[in-house]
Amino acid sequence: xxxxxxxxxxxxxxxxxxxxxxxxxxxxxxxxxxxQNLVAALEECGELAxxxxxVSEVDLxxxxxxxxxxxxxxxxxxxxxxxxxxxxxxxxxxxxxxFSRHEGCVHATxxxxxxxxx
Amino acid sequence: MSEQPNxxxxxxxxxxxxxxxxxxxxxxxxxxxxxxxxxxxxxxxxIKGSGAMFGFDEISAFTHEIETVFxxxxxxxxxVTKEMVDLCLLARDQIKAMLDASAGEARVDETRTxxxxxxxxxxxxxxxxxxxxxxxxxxGVDGGQAQHEPARKxxxxxYRIHFKPASDIFANGTxxxxxxxxxxxxxxxxxxxxxxxxxxxxxxDPESCQVHWDIILTTAEDKDAIRDVFxxxxxxxxxxxxxxxxxxxxxxEESHKLLGEILVERGDLRxxxxxxVLSSRKRLGDLLVEQQLxxxxxVEAAVAEQQAVDRQRQTRQGQEAVSSIRVPADRLDKLVxxxxxxxxxxxxxxxxxxxxxxxxxxxxxxxxxxxxxxxxDITLNVRMLPIGSTFSKFKRLVRDLSRELGKEIELExxxxxxxxxxxxxxxxxxxxxxIIRNSIDHGIEMPEVRQVAGKPREGTxxxxxxxSGDSVIIEIRDDGKGLDRDAIRAKAIERGLLxxxxxxxxxxxxxxxxxxxxxxxxxxxxxxxxxxxxxxxxRAIDALRGSIQIQSEKGRGTVIRVKIPLTLxxxxxxxxxxxxxxxxxxxxxxxxxxxxxRQEVADAHGRDLVRVRDQLVPYLPLxxxxxxxxxxxxxxxxxxxxxxxxxxxxxxxxxxxxxxxVIKSLGRMYRDVEGISGATILGDxxxxxxxxxxxxxxxxELAERNATHAAGVC
Numbered sequence: 001x002x003x004x005x006x007x008x009x010x011x012x013x014x015x016x017x018x019x020x021x022x023x024x025x026x027x028x029x030x031x032x033x034x035x036q037n038l039v040a041a042l043e044e045c046g047e048l049a050x051x052x053x054x055v056s057e058v059d060l061x062x063x064x065x066x067x068x069x070x071x072x073x074x075x076x077x078x079x080x081x082x083x084x085x086x087x088x089x090x091x092x093x094x095x096x097x098x099f100s101r102h103e104g105c106v107h108a109t110x111x112x113x114x115x116x117x118x
Numbered sequence: 119m120s121e122q123p124n125x126x127x128x129x130x131x132x133x134x135x136x137x138x139x140x141x142x143x144x145x146x147x148x149x150x151x152x153x154x155x156x157x158x159x160x161x162x163x164x165i166k167g168s169g170a171m172f173g174f175d176e177i178s179a180f181t182h183e184i185e186t187v188f189x190x191x192x193x194x195x196x197x198v199t200k201e202m203v204d205l206c207l208l209a210r211d212q213i214k215a216m217l218d219a220s221a222g223e224a225r226v227d228e229t230r231t232x233x234x235x236x237x238x239x240x241x242x243x244x245x246x247x248x249x250x251x252x253x254x255x256x257x258g259v260d261g262g263q264a265q266h267e268p269a270r271k272x273x274x275x276x277y278r279i280h281f282k283p284a285s286d287i288f289a290n291g292t293x294x295x296x297x298x299x300x301x302x303x304x305x306x307x308x309x310x311x312x313x314x315x316x317x318x319x320x321x322x323d324p325e326s327c328q329v330h331w332d333i334i335l336t337t338a339e340d341k342d343a344i345r346d347v348f349x350x351x352x353x354x355x356x357x358x359x360x361x362x363x364x365x366x367x368x369x370x371e372e373s374h375k376l377l378g379e380i381l382v383e384r385g386d387l388r389x390x391x392x393x394x395v396l397s398s399r400k401r402l403g404d405l406l407v408e409q410q411l412x413x414x415x416x417v418e419a420a421v422a423e424q425q426a427v428d429r430q431r432q433t434r435q436g437q438e439a440v441s442s443i444r445v446p447a448d449r450l451d452k453l454v455x456x457x458x459x460x461x462x463x464x465x466x467x468x469x470x471x472x473x474x475x476x477x478x479x480x481x482x483x484x485x486x487x488x489x490x491x492x493x494x495d496i497t498l499n500v501r502m503l504p505i506g507s508t509f510s511k512f513k514r515l516v517r518d519l520s521r522e523l524g525k526e527i528e529l530e531x532x533x534x535x536x537x538x539x540x541x542x543x544x545x546x547x548x549x550x551x552x553i554i555r556n557s558i559d560h561g562i563e564m565p566e567v568r569q570v571a572g573k574p575r576e577g578t579x580x581x582x583x584x585x586s587g588d589s590v591i592i593e594i595r596d597d598g599k600g601l602d603r604d605a606i607r608a609k610a611i612e613r614g615l616l617x618x619x620x621x622x623x624x625x626x627x628x629x630x631x632x633x634x635x636x637x638x639x640x641x642x643x644x645x646x647x648x649x650x651x652x653x654x655x656x657r658a659i660d661a662l663r664g665s666i667q668i669q670s671e672k673g674r675g676t677v678i679r680v681k682i683p684l685t686l687x688x689x690x691x692x693x694x695x696x697x698x699x700x701x702x703x704x705x706x707x708x709x710x711x712x713x714x715x716r717q718e719v720a721d722a723h724g725r726d727l728v729r730v731r732d733q734l735v736p737y738l739p740l741x742x743x744x745x746x747x748x749x750x751x752x753x754x755x756x757x758x759x760x761x762x763x764x765x766x767x768x769x770x771x772x773x774x775x776x777x778x779x780v781i782k783s784l785g786r787m788y789r790d791v792e793g794i795s796g797a798t799i800l801g802d803x804x805x806x807x808x809x810x811x812x813x814x815x816x817x818x819e820l821a822e823r824n825a826t827h828a829a830g831v832c
Contacts, residue, residue: 028288031324039319060295061288064316065324072319096298098309098331 004034006041006048016045023054028061038069046078053084058093067099127172128217129444134161135214140510142206143517149198158206159188165213177216180231184209187241196241207514209234274305274336276430277344278362278384278423282330284354292351294327300347305337308426310419330356332384332419334426362427377402377420386416447540450501457497458688458780462799464490465778469801494688501541505583505592506534508543512554516579519558526565526576527558536583538590542682545662546592549655553594553678554579556652561598561676571673573597585684589664589706592680601670603627625763628668632656663704663795665762665812691798693777693806694757694770696740697748700806702779702798703768707759707811711773714754728756728767737767738818743793759811766815781808792817 003023010016018041026034041048048069052058066082073080085094138161145154162185169178184206190196212226212234219226279301283294301307309331316328335344341359348357381387391411403421406412464486471483509531520527538546562568562577569575580595603624610616610630631652659666664682683689683706691702714728714737727734737756741748756767779798784791795810 028325035319035322035324042319060293060327060329061324064313064327064329065319065322067313067329068316068319068322071316075318093295096302096309097295097329098298098311098333099313 004030004037006037008041008045015047017047017049018042018045020048020050021054022050022052023056025057026052026055026062027057027059031061031065034062035065035068038065042069042072042076042078048073048078048080050080050082051084052082052090053088055084055089058089060097063094063097063099123172124220127168127174128221130168131165131177131217132214134165135210135217136507136510137161138165138210139207139514142203142210143513145198146200146203149203155188155192155198159185159192162188174216174220176226176231177213177220180209180216180235181213183235183238187238190242195243202241205234205237209238274338274430274433275340276334276336276362276426277341278358278360279333279335279344280330280356280358281333281348282356283327283351285326285328287327287351287354288325290351290354294329294331297347297351298331298333301333301335301344304339304343304347305335306426307336308334308422310415310422312413312415312419314413314415332416332422334362334419334423336426336430362423377417377424380420380423381406381412381416384416384420386420387412454497454501457494458782460490461494461688461778461780462801465801466803498539498684498688499537501539502537503540503543504535504537505543505590506531508547508550509534509581509583511547512550512581515551515554516558519555520562523559524564525558525562527562528576528578530578530580531582532580533583536585536590538583538682538684542662545658546680546682549658549680550581550592550594552652552655553680554581557594557596557598557676561596561600563599586681589681589683592682594678594680595675597675600672600674600676601628601631601668602672603670606630625667625669628670629762631668632666660812667762689779689781691777691779691808692757693774693800694755695772695774696744696770697746699746700774700800700804701740701770701809702777702806703757703759703809703811705776707761709758709760709765711755711757712767714756714769716750716752719750730758730765733765735765735767736818737769738814739769740814741769743814743818759815761812761815764815766818768809768811768814777806779806779808 004020006018006020008016008018020037020041024030038048050066070080085091138158141154141157141161145151145158148154162181166178166181166185169175169181187196187202188206191198191202212231215224216226216231218224281294281297283292284290287294298307298309302309310333312330312332313328315330316322322328337344341361344359345352345357348355351357378387378392382389382392387406388411391406391409403417407414407417468483468487471479474480512531513529516527516529557579562579563571563573565575568577578597580593582593582595584591584593606627607616610627610633611618613633615630615633616622632655633653656666659680659682662682664680666681667679668676669679670676683704690705692705692708693700693702695701710730712728712730718728722728726737726739728737729735735756735758739750740746741750751771754769754771755773756769757773758765758767760766777798777800781796782798783796784794788794793810793814794807795813796808798806798808800806
């Protein structure tokens with residue numbers, strides 16, 4: 001059972017962060033479901049914090065989706081942070097798919113930051 | 119011609135056998151060295167595979183038997199033992215015999231083959247015997263069991279691969295990641311995903327693939343193997359495969375691609391933009407990204423490419439194997455000949471230009487001279503090979519011979535990378551073998567004798583080669599019992615080479631060993647029928663225009679020094695004239711030239727001696743020696759030469775100057791002429807004879823000795 005629900009936390013300054021504690025399989029099968037949640041979260045909050053440490057499997061479609069998320073966030077001046085991708089299924093798949101980066105994403109305001117870089 | 123592939127195989131096989139022997143000898147010292155075990159295995163495996171491919175089935179099958187055993191060694195199932203190495207060396211000899219037989223020489227002793235095979239099978243643990251036998255019949259072109267080792271190491275090539283799948287690739291059931299994984303299996307891959315075409319989140323259809331990739335793959339496989347990975351998605355995807363580094367073919371070109379060049383080449387950047395950005399100072403990649411001219415993904419991919427190619431280049435440069443081409447030896451000989459002719463004609467050109475006072479002609483002639491010199495140097499170098507391979511051969515000789523005689527002897531070498539002309543190395547082989555044999559047989563004592571004498575049980579023979587000026591000096595040194603000068607003296611007197619009253623310094627005394635018939639009374643084992651004695655050695659060294667010197671100390675050892683000029687074809691000489699004829703002699707032997715007046719000759723009262731500073735130097739009046747008619751001029755020139763440590767003067771009419779001599783042989787008719795070793799053609803077309811100075815000197819000394827004997831003068 002994959003869980004893409006998120007929790008909205010409002011900070012003192014009114015800044016809303018959506019916390020995703022991603023569970024289970026992050027693959028093409030569930031990609032659309034995740035996408036819809038992400039769209040909603042992006043609408044609502046200024047920052048999305050995704051924790052991928054409990055993801056059991058990730059595929060290309062998911063990674064593509066997350067890139068799209070990052071792009072959308074940047075376009076709106078919002079922030080996306082992806083954590084917990086140092087272990088588990090992430091490193092191998094990221095390397096295989098060639099998503100690891102030294103340089104930043106051209107779409108980021110902070111050019112040294114890429115979604116996939118720690 | 120159907121013979122050629124066989125010759126090619128044979129040539130390669132002989133080389134492999136040399137490698138096999140070397141590795142086996144080293145393995146004997148270090149039985150646990152995996153690297154050496156691999157070397158042995160590889161050599162055997164290659165011989166087996168190539169043998170099968172070229173139809174040398176007997177060799178292939180035999181090698182297979184040995185390889186089977188060695189495979190167990192490689193897997194750590196059995197250990198290397200002295201018996202195994204001995205057996206492998208014998209097997210190597212047998213393979214060589216088979217090769218020789220295939221070339222039409224002596225027949226192979228098949229019972230021996232059988233024995234060896236049996237002996238090898240002894241090493242196999244019981245249950246392996248049957249599979250090993252079956253394998254032999256399954257031998258085919260593919261070379262046997264599931265060995266993953268390639269028989270030959272292919273060159274690694276680097277490809278740039280662009281893969282853009284159709285957006286519905288997921289729907290078709292293909293996961294691009296699997297394709298990327300397959301590519302990684304082919305070799306070292308750097309994958310860079312290009313994500314700029316991913317739609318924004320709101321508009322994204324997660325089930326479509328909007329990522330494409332640039333991959334740099336370094337692999338030994340060829341383009342087709344890479345294409346095969348994409349075979350099922352070919353029609354719907356954009357796939358481009360380009361080779362960007364082809365295993366070093368273009369390494370010597372300055373084609374290191376700069377990052378910007380790569381991007382422009384890939385169509386990811388416009389040249390104008392590159393120019394503009396380059397004129398500012400920041401790192402190119404950063405700048406390009408900053409100015410949104412190139413996606414970081416593209417920069418990333420280009421950097422990956424640059425690094426991959428650089429790494430490949432470095433690896434190749436670090437590799438020991440230097441690429442080379444086989445050239446038939448006679449083609450090289452022809453080349454050297456032509457260069458020789460060119461040198462001759464060029465000197466005529468220079469002479470002609472000098473006489474014309476035409477500035478343009480002179481400058482052109484100078485340039486031709488410069489180029490000719492360079493061409494000459496390079497061409498003569500082409501045939502130079504390190505002497506190391508010869509030295510390695512001797513290791514086997516020393517090992518076998520010392521075993522046979524019950525002695526313990528170690529062969530040490532130094533200067534193995536000293537280079538000599540190929541023909542010189544070949545001609546030196548037999549003399550060196552003989553000298554080493556002598557050291558082992560007569561020089562080094564039995565272990566017990568050595569111990570009693572306070573020496574280490576194991577004797578040492580040390581081979582060294584070093585460049586010295588325009589010569590190479592090869593030294594064979596042993597710590598044996600040295601030469602017995604009394605015995606030699608006695609023998610020399612017995613043979614009439616010396617009289618009782620003669621008192622020669624050791625270095626000269628030892629030279630008498632080279633006189634014909636002086637060979638020692640004891641017969642050297644396994645030399646029967648070859649008629650090789652020290653006199654043959656001397657003759658061989660002389661033929662190479664070299665010299666040989668012996669030093670020895672009784673009880674401590676002997677040192678034999680062979681000096682050979684580096685090139686056979688062209689030598690720096692001194693051009694002299696006697697009564698209208700020209701002669702040349704090697705400049706290396708010349709120390710100085712002094713005048714000799716008629717008065718001085720008269721003052722010497724018939725003795726051919728001249729005073730040079732504080733020494734009296736004997737001279738040889740060449741006019742008399744060569745029986746040249748005509749009057750001696752009032753003033754003559756004495757060319758003082760130094761041969762074997764002795765100074766001897768040669769009297770000529772005029773000393774003209776230095777000359778590049780291209781040696782031409784005199785031809786069969788004149789082979790036995792004493793004192794002349796060849797001829798050369800001068801710039802004006804006339805012929806000059808090349809003096810064989812050592813011979814002249816020796817002849818003169820002998821003549822003098824005979825004369826003094828006859829006159830009864832001490």
